[in-house]
Amino acid sequence: MRTLYQFPLSHFCEKARWMLDHKELDYVAQNLIPGVHRAFARLKTGQNRLPILRDQDRWIADSTQIALYLDDAYPEHGLLYPEGPWRQQSLNINEMTLELGRHVRRWMLAQALAYDDESMDILIGEQGYLRQFEKYSRPLLKAVVARGYALNEETVAESRQQIDVAVQRLNALLVQAGGQYFVGSRLGLADIAVCSMLAPLLAIPGTPWEKENFENLSEEYREYQQYLEDLPLGQYICRIYRTERGARVDWRGV
DSSP states (O other), X not given: OEEEEEOTXXXXXXXXXXXXXXXXXXXXXXXXXXXXXXXXXXXXXXXXOSOEEEXXXXXXXXXXXXXXXXXXXXXXXXXXXXXXXXXXXXXXXXXXXXXXXXXXXXXXXXXHHHHOTHHHHHHHOSSSHHHHTHHHXXXXXXXXXXXXXXXXXXXXXXXXXHHHHHHHHHHHHHHHHTSSOSSTTSOOHHHHHHHHHHGGGTTOTTSTTSGGGSTTOOXXXXXXXXXXXXXXXXXXXXXXXXXXXXXXXXXXXX
């Protein structure tokens, strides 16, 4: 059985879940504890980030490397075109979303930790040691997350600015492509990457960031959500989630 080691709230892990679901592959989403995960990740893969996919005796870290591995090992329902300019275009858009994803993560974590205690419940999980000792784990987890992702006024403001720039650029690329998909005539890595990275800003039903989980966030967040929904890019993301997501495994993990 394949295992995806993840954080439920991570949009990079959502990207990996989506790619596995798109390939119609069976897997278990296994949650790790923020902070503690670094020792596990470094032991298994030599780096300290998630997602990590274990497939039999193979350990693959990084969502892009997971995409390349899946297409090589399981060619059906390809994430990338096999060759030519469309393949490179998909990889370029995917690369663009990596930096965007880091800024979305920082801005959303700052919003969640400041305004919405429900997000901490998702991080803590429904069972296990963090839930069992919630009185102590909740403030500790907040401190670990804030320190680990460098959440301060200056970095959060910079991330918001970078999100604006990337959203405008991606919106222009989508319009130029005709609005159906970013590359070619079918869902691929570029679409999954863009949708996963921006989903936390849209409170999409069926995702970790749906409205009931983030209903207490700031007016700034709600205003940006509305701004994005009004763009062709935001409408495309909502459509793709509604028509193409097809989740096979619960994002909450085990």
